Amino acid sequence: MSTRTPLMAGNWKMNLNHLEAIAHVQKLAFALADKDYDAVEVAVLPPFTDLRSVQTLVDGDKLKIKYGAQDISAHDSGAYTGEISGPMLAKLKCTFVAIGHSERRQYHHETDEIVNAKIKAAYKHGLTPILCVGEEESVREEGGHVAHTLAQVDGALKDIPAEQAETIVIAYEPVWAIGTGKVCGADDAQEVCGAIRGRLAELYSQELADAVRIQYGGSVKSGNVAEIMAKPDIDGALIGGAALDADEFVKIVRFRDQ
Numbered sequence: 135m136s137t138r139t140p141l142m143a144g145n146w147k148m149n150l151n152h153l154e155a156i157a158h159v160q161k162l163a164f165a166l167a168d169k170d171y172d173a174v175e176v177a178v179l180p181p182f183t184d185l186r187s188v189q190t191l192v193d194g195d196k197l198k199i200k201y202g203a204q205d206i207s208a209h210d211s212g213a214y215t216g217e218i219s220g221p222m223l224a225k226l227k228c229t230f231v232a233i234g235h236s237e238r239r240q241y242h243h244e245t246d247e248i249v250n251a252k253i254k255a256a257y258k259h260g261l262t263p264i265l266c267v268g269e270e271e272s273v274r275e276e277g278g279h280v281a282h283t284l285a286q287v288d289g290a291l292k293d294i295p296a297e298q299a300e301t302i303v304i305a306y307e308p309v310w311a312i313g314t315g316k317v318c319g320a321d322d323a324q325e326v327c328g329a330i331r332g333r334l335a336e337l338y339s340q341e342l343a344d345a346v347r348i349q350y351g352g353s354v355k356s357g358n359v360a361e362i363m364a365k366p367d368i369d370g371a372l373i374g375g376a377a378l379d380a381d382e383f384v385k386i387v388r389f390r391d392q
């Protein structure tokens with residue numbers, strides 16, 4: 135029986151301004167009781183412009199909700215117009231940072247090398263990476279989904295020592311299931327999440343592999359989360375669209391009640 139605490143993280147993507155963010159986090163705080171937080175770790179990943187507002191709320195009201203960013207620069211400072219650095223996120227007391235989301239890979243041409251550099255930047259500044267991996271539909275149709283996803287894991291973790299890797303969160307997000315309503319079947323998600331854990335055991339140790347949390351992401355809703363969470367190698371979810379509705383996100387956090 136796994137001792138891994140499930141992590142339910144809402145990736146808001148480019149949604150909710152800072153005022154909406156405050157209202158949303160207040161709703162979550164109001165709806166979630168202490169026992170919910172004990173059973174499940176809850177996090178939100180708002181746009182950069184919301185982080186200060188979320189931090190002020192979480193700090194001021196001593197909320198148990200964690201928060202983080204959707205991306206990080208590989209550089210600490212300098213002439214990188216539009217970028218946000220690790221030191222800036224650390225100063226805002228972010229816990230998490232999503233790295234290598236498929237939308238970053240697709241629209242911003244992020245390669246495994248860039249993802250690896252960003253993971254190093256996150257660890258350098260005490261942030262926990264949520265490494266996003268997963269295949270496109272054509273890759274799955276050809277049966278290459280496991281190999282493709284493991285190659286992304288290998289690239290992302292290059293030269294990352296065990297004492298850092300043991301805290302990583304890995305989100306398996308098949309690209310074809312993101313925002314499409316096409317949820318990956320629980321058995322299919324388990325196949326890849328189990329393979330990721332196996333690869334962590336090969337790269338590091340079984341002990342490390344058993345400690346790392348692996349999430350599933352892609353059209354997760356309150357109606358399908360329980361089935362996904364019943365799988366042995368799935369330790370949480372990275373939720374997009376459904377995380378924008380506070381009531382729905384709370385139902386997902388309470389997946390054991392479904």
Ligand SMILES: O=C(CO)COP(=O)(O)O
Binds near residue numbers: 145235312352375
């Ligand atoms: O990309 C995702 C989370 O990072 C998943 O998005 P959806 O839940 O909207 O499919």
